[in-house]
Amino acid sequence: MKKSLDSILAKGVKIESASVDPRRRASRDAPSTSRVYAKVCLFCEKSSKYMKAAKTREPLIQCVELRADEKIRRAATRKVNQRILGLLSRDLVAAEGHYHKSCYKLFTKDDSPAAARSGAGENQEESEGARYEEAEIEALEELFLYIRTELFPNPEVLPMINLTSRLERSMMSRGIIQLKPATKKHVRRKIETEFGNHYALSQMRKESF
Template structure:
């Protein structure tokens, strides 16, 4: 078995695709990203088969993020047009740019090959990424900023793909994350440093919460609306909590649980209905659920209650006879 798309050290449990649809989602993302490992696993696999592939849920979420994939496809399309228009005037050296999100001869942050230091006016050389901690720090900074272009770049191993950057660009891009790490490690608790660390933590939580809500919305659109059913709000809250945990959030805030109803109503409007039962529990059902289906559902519950009541009476009667 092979864990993809991440080769970084993780403490999360690796899982396999739960169905063909999950595997196809992963495979489609791999085709767009030109991920050799997954594409090799897919060779010779039939349409109704799932290869022995493992991944971390958090890595899978980043790897299949639609916005990042759309960004890559858009850039690939632009690169192909540019290569086609310039082909008659010059030859293209190296690998086609459509196979890579960035050029190894340019800074992955500013996109330039040449840069001059503002203090001295001297030319600043590109630095090749050679440490995993640099790759990880860039990824954390990109997540805080929700920089989709950078997340697309970091979907591949930056060291193996020979990513380069200017030292000044790296420091400017990651200084908040680097400083918050230093504060946590040293136990510092002074003024602006703590405020900056709080801002980074707040941004990270807000971004993770947004991704968790998007995953919940996708579940509702794909499972609840097309297949009308009644769902308890507590179940939806548990899905949000699971998503946040998979995104690295250790503690779910009360405000996240409290405002889920308002967010659902704002997102779906009249497409969803939320009601409370006699015990005060919130129930959700889609507008696509007909009255006939509601009646059948209610009648089915009544029949179950009658059956349980009858069984209880029988048990009581047997005990009295004894």
């Protein structure tokens, strides 16, 4: 009798154990998710990376600014990068995400046509500014040479507007269509800085623009 009861109980245990949903068991046995991400680059997934043109390792940078998180999020959305978007399901700052600076710059670089046009516009403005500055420096040097070789040996009272006009013609010959107001305004000061309190300049100062 006792043997029969033990046999039934044993079978009952086996039946109950077999009826447990495998998915529920797997969920219980699954390891808990780490609070922080592994210390590897979010982009190249490497902890160690050698810098180009250098025999040193590029250090990992921890994401500590929300704007970096937002910039990565925008880039991942634009590129439809599912892996990075998955990582962004958590706050990168809180999860202590890491990245290499070079990987971050490459990933967040905006290659869209609109960005390219914007960058081209900025580069053009910088180029024009540099060209103007170079022309101004060369024209001033030419003006200083004229004062040194023509006016000093033959002192005369010369209206400052004449010198300004000479500077303007010199810059126009170098491709500058119009002088900036600041260039005209500071001609006298730049001449005085170059030559100091020379007698000829004191004569020039008697004349107005």
